[in-house]
Amino acid sequence: MGEEYRLTLAGLQALLDALGARGYHILGPRLRDEAIIYDEVTKLADLPAGWTDRQEAGQYRMERRADNALFGYALGPQAWRRFLQPPRHTLWRARRADPAADDFDILPADTAPPKFAFLGVRACELHAISIQDRILRDNAYADASYTARRAEAFFIAVNCGMAGGTCFCASMGTGPTAQTGYDLALTELLDATRHEFLIRAGSARGAALLAILPHTPANEADRAQEAAILADTAQHMGRTLETNGLKERLQANLEDPHWDEIATRCLSCGNCTMVCPTCFCTTLEDHTNLAGTEAVREQRWDSCFTLDFSYIHGDSVRAGIAARYRHWLTHKLANWVDQFGEMGCVGCGRCLTWCPAAIDITAEAAAIGRATHDQEDQHGNA
Amino acid sequence: MKAAPLRPAPYRVRRIKRELHGVTTLELVPAQGAVPAFEPGQFNMLYAFGVGEAAISISGDPAQADCLTHTVREMGAISTALAQAHPGTMLGVRGPFGTAWPTRAAEGLDVVLIAGGLGLAPLRPAILRLLAARPLYGRLILLYGARSPNELLYRHELEHWRQRLDVDIHVTVDYADAGWHGNVGVVPRLIPRLGLDAQNTLAMVCGPEVMMRFCGAALHDAGVAMDRIHLSMERNMKCALGLCGHCQFGADFICKTGAVMRYDQVAQRLRLREI
Numbered sequence: 001m002g003e004e005y006r007l008t009l010a011g012l013q014a015l016l017d018a019l020g021a022r023g024y025h026i027l028g029p030r031l032r033d034e035a036i037i038y039d040e041v042t043k044l045a046d047l048p049a050g051w052t053d054r055q056e057a058g059q060y061r062m063e064r065r066a067d068n069a070l071f072g073y074a075l076g077p078q079a080w081r082r083f084l085q086p087p088r089h090t091l092w093r094a095r096r097a098d099p100a101a102d103d104f105d106i107l108p109a110d111t112a113p114p115k116f117a118f119l120g121v122r123a124c125e126l127h128a129i130s131i132q133d134r135i136l137r138d139n140a141y142a143d144a145s146y147t148a149r150r151a152e153a154f155f156i157a158v159n160c161g162m163a164g165g166t167c168f169c170a171s172m173g174t175g176p177t178a179q180t181g182y183d184l185a186l187t188e189l190l191d192a193t194r195h196e197f198l199i200r201a202g203s204a205r206g207a208a209l210l211a212i213l214p215h216t217p218a219n220e221a222d223r224a225q226e227a228a229i230l231a232d233t234a235q236h237m238g239r240t241l242e243t244n245g246l247k248e249r250l251q252a253n254l255e256d257p258h259w260d261e262i263a264t265r266c267l268s269c270g271n272c273t274m275v276c277p278t279c280f281c282t283t284l285e286d287h288t289n290l291a292g293t294e295a296v297r298e299q300r301w302d303s304c305f306t307l308d309f310s311y312i313h314g315d316s317v318r319a320g321i322a323a324r325y326r327h328w329l330t331h332k333l334a335n336w337v338d339q340f341g342e343m344g345c346v347g348c349g350r351c352l353t354w355c356p357a358a359i360d361i362t363a364e365a366a367a368i369g370r371a372t373h374d375q376e377d378q379h380g381n382a
Numbered sequence: 383m384k385a386a387p388l389r390p391a392p393y394r395v396r397r398i399k400r401e402l403h404g405v406t407t408l409e410l411v412p413a414q415g416a417v418p419a420f421e422p423g424q425f426n427m428l429y430a431f432g433v434g435e436a437a438i439s440i441s442g443d444p445a446q447a448d449c450l451t452h453t454v455r456e457m458g459a460i461s462t463a464l465a466q467a468h469p470g471t472m473l474g475v476r477g478p479f480g481t482a483w484p485t486r487a488a489e490g491l492d493v494v495l496i497a498g499g500l501g502l503a504p505l506r507p508a509i510l511r512l513l514a515a516r517p518l519y520g521r522l523i524l525l526y527g528a529r530s531p532n533e534l535l536y537r538h539e540l541e542h543w544r545q546r547l548d549v550d551i552h553v554t555v556d557y558a559d560a561g562w563h564g565n566v567g568v569v570p571r572l573i574p575r576l577g578l579d580a581q582n583t584l585a586m587v588c589g590p591e592v593m594m595r596f597c598g599a600a601l602h603d604a605g606v607a608m609d610r611i612h613l614s615m616e617r618n619m620k621c622a623l624g625l626c627g628h629c630q631f632g633a634d635f636i637c638k639t640g641a642v643m644r645y646d647q648v649a650q651r652l653r654l655r656e657i
C-alpha cells in the first residue's frame with residue numbers, strides 16, 4: 001500500500017473536480033428509491049450523507065445515522081458489473097439490400113468505451129472485478145468490450161467503516177480493507193472533532209492525481225484510528241462461511257437431499273444472479289427490423305435459474321429448481337475453483353439480502369453434506 | 383489471450399443434400415479467404431441472418447480444404463433456417479471450436495467408433511481420416527444405431543464403407559420395418575459381442591447422452607481403459623468462447639474442454655441427473 005495522507009472534504013470535492021476535468025464520467029453512491037445505487041456524482045452533496053443500510057437475509061432498509069458519514073452504509077443492490085459488462089449490449093449489426101437477398105454485410109457496433117471513474121468501490125467489489133477479469137479478460141478469449149471499459153476505468157476504493165448484516169468478506173479473505181486493484185483508496189475518519197479521509201494511492205495514475213489534490217501527511221494517530229475502524233468492521237461481519245474443505249464437501253455431496261429441501265423455498269427468480277458481482281453469464285439474442293433488412297446481435301445478462309439456460313433437445317437439462325440452485329451454489333463455491341483457481345464468491349452478502357425467500361448461501365453451504373460430515377466425525381471420535 | 387471473435391465470417395452455401403426428413407448437409411465456402419484448418423470432432427457456430435447462431439459439428443473430410451461441411455437437423459428456428467438454406471445463401475461462420483477426436487493417439491490401436499442417430503455426423507471426419515490412413519490403425523469397427531431404417535444417415539456412404547474389407551460395420555435400429563434384415567436393439571448391446579482386444583482398443587462415441595453413458599459402461603466392462611474412451615458432450619451453447627457460461631457441465635465448459643471429452647473425466651457426472 002502507498003503512503004497515507006489526509007484529505008479534507010474540500011479535498012474530496014477537488015478529487016471529483018479533477019476527475020471531471022480529465023473527462024471521467026464519475027459514478028458513485030446515491031440514495032434513490034430507498035436504496036443506495038451507483039449513478040452520476042459530481043458534488044459531495046450527491047452522496048448519501050447520514051444514511052446507512054440495515055441488511056438481513058431477505059431484508060434491506062435505509063436508516064438515518066447519528067452522524068453525516070458519506071460512506072456510512074455497507075452495499076447497495078447494484079454491483080459495478082453493470083458498467084463494465086452492461087446488462088444489454090449490441091455486438092454487431094447485419095444488413096442486406098432486401099429480405100430476399102442472399103448476401104448480407106456484418107458491421108461492427110460502435111465500440112468507443114466510456115471512461116468511468118468509480119467512487120466508493122468496496123474491497124469485496126474490487127476483488128469481484130479481479131475475478132471477472134480472469135473470466136472476461138484473461139481467459140482464452142477476451143471480451144473486447146469488457147477489457148476496454150475495464151482498462152479505462154479509474155477506481156476509488158472506500159474501506160468499510162461498518163459491516164452489513166449479511167456481509168462475510170472476512171471469511172472469504174476479500175475485505176473489509178482494499179488491498180489491491182484501486183487507483184486511490186479512502187478511509188472515512190469521522191468523530192466529534194473532524195470529518196476527513198485517509199487517502200493512499202495504489203497506482204501511478206492514482207499517485208499523479210493525488211499529487212495535485214490538497215493533502216497533508218497522515219500521522220500515527222490517523223493510522224491508529226483507521227486500523228481500529230477496520231478491525232472493528234472485520235469483527236462485526238453479519239455472516240461467516242467456513243471455506244476449509246468446502247469445495248470438496250460440495251462436490252462430494254451433489255445428491256444430498258438438502259438440495260431438494262432448498263428447492264421447496266427457492267422461487268428460481270434469479271435475483272441472486274442479478275445482484276451478484278461475480279456472476280458473468282450472458283446470452284446472445286438476434287433481432288431484425290420489420291422489413292427484414294437489418295439484423296442486430298445483442299449480448300444480455302442471463303441467469304442459470306431460467307429454464308432456457310440449460311435448454312437442449314426440447315427440454316431443460318436442469319429442469320428442477322434443486323438442480324438449478326445446486327448448479328449456482330456449486331459453481332460459486334466449488335467448480336469456480338477448478339475453472340479459475342479461486343471461489344466465485346467475495347462475501348458481499350447481496351444474494352442473501354435480495355433473495356425474496358431469504359435463502360442464505362452461508363447457511364445452505366454449511367448444511368450440504370452435513371449428514372455425511374457428522375457421520376465421519378462420529379467415526380473419528382469412536 | 384486473443385480478442386473474442388464475436389462477428390461471424392460470411393460463407394456461401396455451395397451445395398446442399400437432403401439426407402433424411404429434416405436433415406440437410408450443407409457445403410459452405412468462404413466469401414473471402416481460405417477455409418480454416420479443423421480437426422475431426424470440432425464444431426462451428428453457424429449464423430442465419432436475423433435468426434441466430436447454432437453450434438454445428440463439422441461433418442466433412444478434414445483432407446478436403448476447399449469447403450466446410452455441416453449436417454443439420456431441424457430442431458427449432460435456427461437449425462431450420464440453416465437447413466432451409468439453398469445454394470447461394472449467405473451464412474455466417476465462427477470457429478472452429480472445441481477439442482478433437484484423438485485420431486493421432488489412436489495410431490497403432492484398434493478403434494471402435496460408436497454413433498447414435500445424428501451422432502454419426504461429428505464422427506464422420508474421424509472415420510474419413512482413419513480410412514485415409516488405414517495402415518496406421520489396427521482393427522476398425524463402426525457401430526451405428528438409429529431409431530428406424532429410414533433414419534440412417536449417410537446410407538450410401540455406409541454401403542460404400544461396408545464394401546471395404548478392412549472395416550467392420552454393425553448397424554442396428556430400435557424399430558425395424560418389413561424390409562430390414564439387420565440388427566434390432568440398442569447399440570450398447572452390440573459391444574460385448576465384438577470380441578475386442580481391450581488392452582489395445584480406443585473408442586470414440588457420439589450420440590444421445592444416455593446412449594453414451596451405456597456405451598461407456600459397456601466398453602469399460604469389456605475391459606477398455608476409461609481414459610481410452612472418448613465421448614462428445616452437448617450442452618446449451620451460445621458464445622463457444624468460454625465467456626457466456628451456458629455450456630457448463632460440472633466444472634467443464636463444453637466449448638473449451640469439450641465437446642470431445644474422456645470418459646474417465648465425465649463418468650461420475652454422467653451418472654448424476656440434471657448436471
Ligand SMILES: Cc1cc2nc3c(=O)[nH]c(=O)nc-3n(C[C@H](O)[C@H](O)[C@H](O)COP(=O)(O)OP(=O)(O)OC[C@H]3O[C@@H](n4cnc5c(N)ncnc54)[C@H](O)[C@@H]3O)c2cc1C
Pocket residue numbers: 311312313314425434435436437438439440453454455456457458459460461462500503504615616617618619620641
Ligand atoms: C458441440 C455441439 C455440436 C453440435 N453439432 C450438431 C450437428 O452437427 N448437427 C445438428 O443438427 N445439431 C448439432 N448440435 C445441436 C444444435 O446446436 C442445436 O440443435 C441447435 O442449437 C438448436 O437450435 P434451434 O434454435 O434450431 O432449436 P431450439 O430447440 O429452439 O433451441 C433454442 C436454443 O437452445 C439452444 N440449444 C437447443 N438445443 C441445443 C443443443 N442440442 N446443443 C446446444 N444448444 C442447444 C440453442 O442456444 C438454441 O438457440 C450440436 C450442439 C453442440 C453443443
Ligand code: SF4
Pocket residue numbers: 265266267268269270271272273305351354355356357358359
Ligand atoms: S436463491 Fe433466492 S434469489 Fe436466488 S433464485 Fe432462489 S429465491 Fe431467487
Ligand code: SF4
Pocket residue numbers: 272275276277278279332344345346347348349350351352361
Ligand atoms: S454469491 Fe452472494 S455473497 Fe457471494 S459474491 Fe455473489 S452475491 Fe455476494
